[in-house]
Structure formats: C-alpha cells, structure tokens
Amino acid sequence: MGKKLKKQYSGTILDVFYENNEKNESIINICINNGKVKQIIEDPYFKPYFYVEAGNEKKFEKALEDNKNLFLSYEKQKKQEKNFIYKLYFKNTTQLMEMRSEIKNLDSFVAKHDYDIPFDQRYIIDKQITPLSHYLITSKEGLEFEEKETDFVPLCCAVDIETTSDNKDMLKNEIISIAIYSEKIKIILSYRDTKENNNDLEVCKDEKEMIERALEILNNFDFIFTYNGDNFDIPVICNRAKEFDIDMGIYLKPKIRKSSMGKISYTAGIQHIDVYKIIAYLARVGSISLNKLDLTTAYETLLEKDKIDIEYTEIPELWENIEKRNRLFEYNLDDSKATYELGEKYLLTFTELSKMIHRTVQDTIRLPTSNMIESIIMYYYAKEKKFIPKKPIGDIVGDREEITYVGGYVKQPEPNIYENIAVIDFRSLHPSIIITHNISPETLNVPGKKCVLSPTKDKFNLEVKAIIPGIIKEILDKRIKVKTEMHKADKNKQDVLFARQWSLKRLLASFYGYLAYPRARWYCLECARSTVAYSQEYIKMVCEQAEKNALKVIYSDTDSAFLIYRKQSEVETFLKKINSTLPGEIKLTLDGYYKRGLFVAKKSENVGAKKRYALIDFEGNLKIVGFEFVRRDWSNVAKSLQKEVLEIILKEGNLEKAIKKIRETIALLVAHKVKKEDLVLSSKITKPLNKYNNISPHVSAARKAERRGVLMKPGTLVNYIITKNGISISERAELEQFVKDNSYDEEYYINNQVLPAVIPLVEQLGFTKEKLIESTKQQRLF
DNA sequence: TAATTCGCTAGACCGA
DNA sequence: TCGGTCTAGCGAA
Numbered sequence: 001m002g003k004k005l006k007k008q009y010s011g012t013i014l015d016v017f018y019e020n021n022e023k024n025e026s027i028i029n030i031c032i033n034n035g036k037v038k039q040i041i042e043d044p045y046f047k048p049y050f051y052v053e054a055g056n057e058k059k060f061e062k063a064l065e066d067n068k069n070l071f072l073s074y075e076k077q078k079k080q081e082k083n084f085i086y087k088l089y090f091k092n093t094t095q096l097m098e099m100r101s102e103i104k105n106l107d108s109f110v111a112k113h114d115y116d117i118p119f120d121q122r123y124i125i126d127k128q129i130t131p132l133s134h135y136l137i138t139s140k141e142g143l144e145f146e147e148k149e150t151d152f153v154p155l156c157c158a159v160d161i162e163t164t165s166d167n168k169d170m171l172k173n174e175i176i177s178i179a180i181y182s183e184k185i186k187i188i189l190s191y192r193d194t195k196e197n198n199n200d201l202e203v204c205k206d207e208k209e210m211i212e213r214a215l216e217i218l219n220n221f222d223f224i225f226t227y228n229g230d231n232f233d234i235p236v237i238c239n240r241a242k243e244f245d246i247d248m249g250i251y252l253k254p255k256i257r258k259s260s261m262g263k264i265s266y267t268a269g270i271q272h273i274d275v276y277k278i279i280a281y282l283a284r285v286g287s288i289s290l291n292k293l294d295l296t297t298a299y300e301t302l303l304e305k306d307k308i309d310i311e312y313t314e315i316p317e318l319w320e321n322i323e324k325r326n327r328l329f330e331y332n333l334d335d336s337k338a339t340y341e342l343g344e345k346y347l348l349t350f351t352e353l354s355k356m357i358h359r360t361v362q363d364t365i366r367l368p369t370s371n372m373i374e375s376i377i378m379y380y381y382a383k384e385k386k387f388i389p390k391k392p393i394g395d396i397v398g399d400r401e402e403i404t405y406v407g408g409y410v411k412q413p414e415p416n417i418y419e420n421i422a423v424i425d426f427r428s429l430h431p432s433i434i435i436t437h438n439i440s441p442e443t444l445n446v447p448g449k450k451c452v453l454s455p456t457k458d459k460f461n462l463e464v465k466a467i468i469p470g471i472i473k474e475i476l477d478k479r480i481k482v483k484t485e486m487h488k489a490d491k492n493k494q495d496v497l498f499a500r501q502w503s504l505k506r507l508l509a510s511f512y513g514y515l516a517y518p519r520a521r522w523y524c525l526e527c528a529r530s531t532v533a534y535s536q537e538y539i540k541m542v543c544e545q546a547e548k549n550a551l552k553v554i555y556s557d558t559d560s561a562f563l564i565y566r567k568q569s570e571v572e573t574f575l576k577k578i579n580s581t582l583p584g585e586i587k588l589t590l591d592g593y594y595k596r597g598l599f600v601a602k603k604s605e606n607v608g609a610k611k612r613y614a615l616i617d618f619e620g621n622l623k624i625v626g627f628e629f630v631r632r633d634w635s636n637v638a639k640s641l642q643k644e645v646l647e648i649i650l651k652e653g654n655l656e657k658a659i660k661k662i663r664e665t666i667a668l669l670v671a672h673k674v675k676k677e678d679l680v681l682s683s684k685i686t687k688p689l690n691k692y693n694n695i696s697p698h699v700s701a702a703r704k705a706e707r708r709g710v711l712m713k714p715g716t717l718v719n720y721i722i723t724k725n726g727i728s729i730s731e732r733a734e735l736e737q738f739v740k741d742n743s744y745d746e747e748y749y750i751n752n753q754v755l756p757a758v759i760p761l762v763e764q765l766g767f768t769k770e771k772l773i774e775s776t777k778q779q780r781l782f
Numbered sequence: 783t784a785a786t787t788c789g790c791t792a793g794a795c796c797g798a
Numbered sequence: 799t800c801g802g803t804c805t806a807g808c809g810a811a
Binding site for chain 1: 804805806807808809810811
C-alpha cells in the first residue's frame with residue numbers, strides 16, 4: 001500500500017516525514033487525506049543535501065572525485081563572487097552528517113551552507129508547501145504541488161490507557177484497558193468483564209487482541225489526542241505491540257525521540273497531539289493560568305466540569321475485583337473524554353499556527369517560540385533561494401549571553417486615585433518599528449545611499465529589500481484583515497478567525513525578542529536594541545506632546561500612555577494629530593476610557609510603583625495589573641480580599657467599608673475558619689533542589705516533601721502552606737497535602753499575606769497601617 | 783532547550 | 799536582633 005504507481009494525487013497534507021528504506025536511502029513520505037482515505041506518497045527523487053563553497057574549481061572537483069564514497073552526486077551552482085558553489089547530495093541523512101564534518105578536509109574547501117536543516121523541514125520549505133492545506137500532487141520526477149482551496153476538518157479522537165504497575169519500568173507494564181473517545185465513538189477495550197452491564201465496554205480475548213482492536217480503530221483518525229502520551233501512552237502501546245509482534249500499521253508508526261525534556265512520541269501519518277504539550281505551552285505564554293498541569297486540574301479549571309478522579313494506587317485493586325472493575329473502566333473513559341474536550345477546545349490555535357509556520361501539527365505543538373519564528377524565516381529564505389544561517393553553537397552562544405541592552409521606557413507614576421483616564425497605545429509597536437525602519441540583519445551596515453543611524457547609532461540601509469521586515473509586514477497586514485473579518489463573521493466561523501488572529505499576534509510579538517535570543521540563527525543584537533530604542537523615542541514623544549496638549553500623563557509603559565482628560569474628544573483629536581506625524585506602519589490607537597484608576601506607592605520607598613495599578617471602566621469592569629491578585633505565589637485569602645478592596649475603592653471610594661472587609665477576613669483567619677485551599681501559595685522549582693543558594697519557603701517545602709518520597713524536579717509547582725511548626729517561614733512551609741485542615745499559622749497569613757496586599761491600597765484613602773492596628777481589637781496579632 | 787528587558791516583592795542570608 | 803544585600807519568582811510590556 002502507498003507505493004501504488006499513480007500519477008496524480010489530491011488531498012490534505014497531514015504529515016511529512018522521512019524513513020530509511022531497505023536500500024538504506026532516506027526517503028521523504030507524505031501522508032495525505034483525500035477526504036475519504038489516508039494515503040502515503042513517497043518522493044524518492046528528493047535527496048538530503050547541502051552546499052559547499054570552494055575556492056578552486058579544479059582542485060575541489062578532483063577532491064570530490066577522490067572521495068566518491070562520501071556522497072551520492074553533486075551539482076555545480078551559480079558562482080558567487082569569487083567562489084564556486086556545489087550542491088552535494090547524499091544517500092541518507094547519516095551520510096550527510098558524516099560528510100559535514102569531513103568536508104573541511106577536502107582540497108580548496110572554503111565554507112559549507114545549509115547543512116543543519118532537518119531533512120523533512122528541508123522538503124517542506126523547498127517545495128513551499130503548507131501542512132493541513134489541500135494539494136493536487138503530480139508525480140513526475142519527484143512530486144509537484146499545486147495548492148487547492150478546500151476546508152479540511154480533521155477527524156479527531158482521544159486515547160487513554162490503564163496499565164498494571166508490577167513492573168519497575170512503568171513503560172513495560174501490561175495494558176489492562178484502552179479507552180477511545182470521539183464525537184462518534186466511545187469505547188473501552190479490555191479483556192476482563194465487569195459485573196454490571198457497561199454498554200461502552202468491548203471485551204477482547206486477551207491483551208494482544210485488545211491492542212490490535214485499538215489500533216484498528218485509531219487508524220481511522222487524522223489526529224489522536226493523548227494527555228502526556230509522549231511519555232506514557234504511546235511508548236507503552238509501542239512496547240506492548242513489539243512484545244506481541246503486532247504491526248502498528250503505516251499511519252501509526254511511532255517515532256520516539258528522547259530529549260532532556262522527556263520523550264517526544266511522533267506517529268507517522270496520523271498526528272499525535274499530546275494535549276499536555278498544548279496546555280503547557282499556553283501556560284508558558286501566559287494565556288492560561290493553572291496551579292497544576294495535570295489532566296484533572298486542566299479539565300476542571302479550563303472547562304469548568306467535573307471528572308472522575310482515582311489514585312494510581314487504587315488501580316490494581318479495581319482491576320482485580322470484578323465488583324469494582326467498572327469504576328476503573330469508567331475512569332479510563334472519562335480521562336479520554338476530558339482529553340478529547342481539551343484537545344477540541346485548543347486545537348484550532350495550533351492548526352492555525354501550523355499553517356503559518358509551515359510545520360506539521362505534531363511539530364507545532366512541541367516547538368518553542370524561537371523555532372516557530374525560525375521556521376517562518378526559513379520558509380521565506382528557501383523561497384528566495386538564499387542560504388540559511390547556521391545554528392550558533394559553543395562560545396558564540398556563550399558570548400552572546402553576556403551582552404545586555406536597554407529595554408523599554410517606564411514612567412514612574414504618582415501614587416493617587418485618578419478620575420477620567422484615557423489609555424492609548426501603539427499598535428504592535430516593535431513589529432511596526434522593524435518594518436518602518438527596515439531593521440534586519442540583512443540591512444545592518446549594508447553600504448548605500450539611504451543609510452540611517454538608529455538611536456543606538458546602528459546603521460540600517462533603507463533601500464535593501466529585507467526578508468524579515470517583509471515577513472512581519474505580511475503578518476501584520478494579515479492580522480488586521482483577519483480581525484476585521486472576525487468582527488463581521490457569523491458565529492461558526494468566528495472561532496477559526498479568533499484562533500488565527502491570536503496566533504498571528506503571538507508570532508508578531510515574538511520577532512523582536514527572537515532577534516536578541518543568543519541561539520537564534522538570525523541573531524542581531526543591533527536590531528533588537530535599535531528597535532527598543534526607537535520605541536523609547538516614540539513613547540516619550542507621545543508623552544511630551546500629550547502634556548503640550550493639556551493631557552496630563554500619569555503613567556507610561558513601553559508602548560502605552562495613561563492620560564487624564566476632560567472630554568473624550570480631546571483625546572481623539574490628539575490621536576489624529578499624532579498619527580498624522582507618525583511614519584510608516586507606526587500607529588497610535590485608543591485602548592479605552594476608564595472612570596477611575598488607582599496607583600499605589602512602592603513598599604520600599606515613598607514613590608509610585610511601576611507595573612501595578614487598577615482601573616475601572618464606565619461599565620464597572622475592573623482591570624487589575626501587577627498586583628498580588630494576579631500572582632500565583634500569593635494565597636487566595638489575600639488575593640480575593642485585595643480584589644474586593646480594590647473594587648470598593650474604585651467603585652465607591654468607601655474607606656469604612658474597605659476596613660470592615662479587612663477586619664472580617666482577619667477575624668476568619670483568627671477563628672481558623674479559612675479553607676485550606678485559600679491558604680495555598682504556589683511557586684515553581686526552577687533548578688535541582690541542591691543547587692539553591694537561598695532556601696526560600698517553597699524550596700524548603702519541596703525538600704521536606706522529597707524526603708517523604710514525593711518527586712520534585714525542576715518545573716514542578718510547589719503548592720504549600722505556612723504552618724506553626726518551626727522558627728523561620730521556610731521551616732514552617734509544608735506541602736499542602738501534608739497539612740491538616742486548620743493547622744495553619746494565622747499570624748503569618750494576617751501579617752505576611754492579607755495586610756501587605758491591602759495596606760498599600762487603603763493608604764491611598766489616607767489610611768495607615770498604624771490606624772488599622774490601633775482600631776483593631778486583635779492588637780496582639782501585629 | 784524554550785523570544786527580550788524592566789520592575790516589584792518576599793524572605794533568606796550575613797555581618798555588626 | 800537589626801538593617802542592608804542578595805537570590806528568587808513572577809508579572810507587564
């Protein structure tokens with residue numbers, strides 16, 4: 001199958017990958033879905049390659065002739081300046097890798113290019129294709145792709161397995177049940193029955209038959225969701241299939257890669273979407289906020305639904321006992337259901353991203369931001385047939401890491417309560433600057449007539465046509481278009497358009513940071529520092545002009561300014577006026593009008609705090625920025641009180657009421673009536689526990705937990721409570737699960753959580769901590 | 783391994 | 799025990 005000699009194919013590209021065939025040649029495989037069935041097409045004409053620059057034509061060709069065993073063939077390219085360019089083809093990727101270290105020994109060798117591009121990605125960018133797009137594919141000598149307009153809706157299901165735990169190596173354990181959940185199919189496969197009737201259960205003869213049946217079902221889908229399937233479900237299925245000598249089928253061939261971050265389990269053809277990776281990505285970029293990243297927490301907080309939860313330790317008992325077994329199966333199916341619903345909710349964002357960065361979906365969900373940006377640029381470089389800069393390694397990265405530069409401008413506010421605030425900001429400021437001032441490694445220090453010095457005295461050539469600003473312009477224009485479409489679109493189309501504009505926004509916002517990223521292929525410190533220096537100039541100019549136009553500037557951060565206005569029309573006039581003077585893509589816009597705003601003093605000095613404020617608009621919506629309320633390392637008891645107090649201050653300005661609220665919370669704490677979950681502080685372990693110079697509370701709690709057998713590795717969120725057992729706060733910190741209800745240290749929560757969260761707020765109404773202490777009966781507590 | 787700098791705050795740590 | 803300094807984490811943009 002899949003090797004049928006057919007001249008034309010039509011379908012949506014699901015996957016592009018390569019495999020070494022029986023002749024040990026690396027062959028590109030493309031998996032398409034033609035609307036009815038999936039199909040794998042090979043392109044044996046596309047070979048791994050890289051370019052070599054040689055100083056002397058004759059000498060180099062002789063050297064190639066003498067080393068014929070090191071490569072397959074070569075093509076001479078157009079001469080560049082004084083050097084000769086050769087394109088060397090290889091039988092497989094291993095041979096390419098050997099040659100790229102050997103090549104420097106060949107006579108007359110000068111340089112090598114494009115030798116560190118993954119083969120499958122090389123194919124995508126050379127053929128200029130987009131995964132998840134529909135193509136008419138013609139097979140001549142190699143494949144040719146012609147894009148067609150078709151809406152593709154992938155068929156998705158979620159799979160979840162349960163295993164025994166007899167084996168030390170979790171991945172070698174027997175599978176006891178497999179649940180598959182999709183829009184149409186809900187099924188639990190096992191080889192033991194239950195006492196009560198379960199319509200979703202299909203009892204197989206044995207484990208082997210169960211796995212075969214599962215694979216048969218899974219093979220019908222385009223995308224398979226798992227939750228942590230990279231590290232667990234896929235490797236386990238794979239191990240067991242091997243054990244029973246089961247063929248996984250051509251669309252579900254796992255390729256498991258080990259990395260320092262754990263395993264990555266790709267499946268050829270069918271896209272394995274590890275939903276955990278999606279959740280982790282969204283948490284990392286700050287678009288969702290979770291205390292834990294496990295399935296139960298994600299499902300319950302993001303979808304606000306309940307899920308069956310059982311402890312792993314219960315599984316053997318449930319499995320052995322026919323009376324209880326059904327519970328295990330229901331749990332299994334519920335996990336796959338939760339995985340499915342989470343996958344469905346967030347998939348669109350990643351299919352949209354996938355198309356923009358020209359990577360398969362299973363790549364996209366596992367890619368760091370820098371690689372997404374790099375993928376886009378590589379695609380456009382390949383289009384222009386330009387060499388792709390090599391990945392920096394070793395000292396180059398180290399040296400780059402040493403260098404710092406000045407960032408955005410932040411104006412210090414006067415602590416106060418303000419009325420009638422207009423917030424204005426630049427639309428996509430950094431991208432706009434890069435476009436307008438043609439900032440790019442491609443234009444830096446290129447001699448010419450129209451060279452301009454940036455505020456950091458770096459020289460950019462305005463005449464040179466540069467790819468990177470060009471890409472950013474395309475994305476910016478596209479986003480503006482998608483956003484207008486979105487506002488006009490009917491409901492069912494709106495989700496797609498929202499996901500599209502969200503993805504475009506994320507990409508846009510990442511280009512500037514990418515340029516200063518030490519491991520970037522297109523690293524350009526001069527570009528990054530110039531971009532941000534321009535941003536300082538622009539926002540300072542706006543602040544200055546606002547003051548001249550009788551709009552008092554109370555605060556400003558990077559690309560925004562907060563103005564006190566009398567009439568909204570003044571603000572609109574001001575915007576028009578400024579916009580008429582701004583060059584290129586730079587555009588100042590209105591973010592919104594706010595009825596009232598609170599800026600507080602810093603705790604250490606008596607000046608206004610930057611990056612912390614609260615606003616209320618004319619509809620009564622609160623916007624809280626930077627305060628403890630938005631931080632996960634503060635307790636709910638302090639955070640929710642802070643929000644209430646902010647609301648009272650901004651809505652009513654009622655000091656008495658605010659003080660009353662504070663006293664009520666303190667009383668609850670004293671009476672030990674606050675629920676455990678509202679006392680939890682949450683901080684992340686960022687390095688191995690023995691590498692800390694300072695043992696802060698969360699590290700201390702983690703160390704103690706580790707001694708009790710809880711795994712605490714970098715990346716773990718430590719949820720802890722401050723108890724009364726010990727002297728220092730660190731000593732008193734214990735993991736939430738080890739703290740009995742009501743055995744918390746109320747003094748800590750009053751003095752170190754509640755009061756610090758609200759005192760700076762009421763101080764703006766003329767109240768002081770001393771007054772609060774004086775007038776409170778619980779004096780001994782302070 | 784995972785785009786950048788700016789900024790706030792807590793709590794440990796350390797020496798007087 | 800105090801106050802200054804440093805480490806660490808998280809958020810804003």
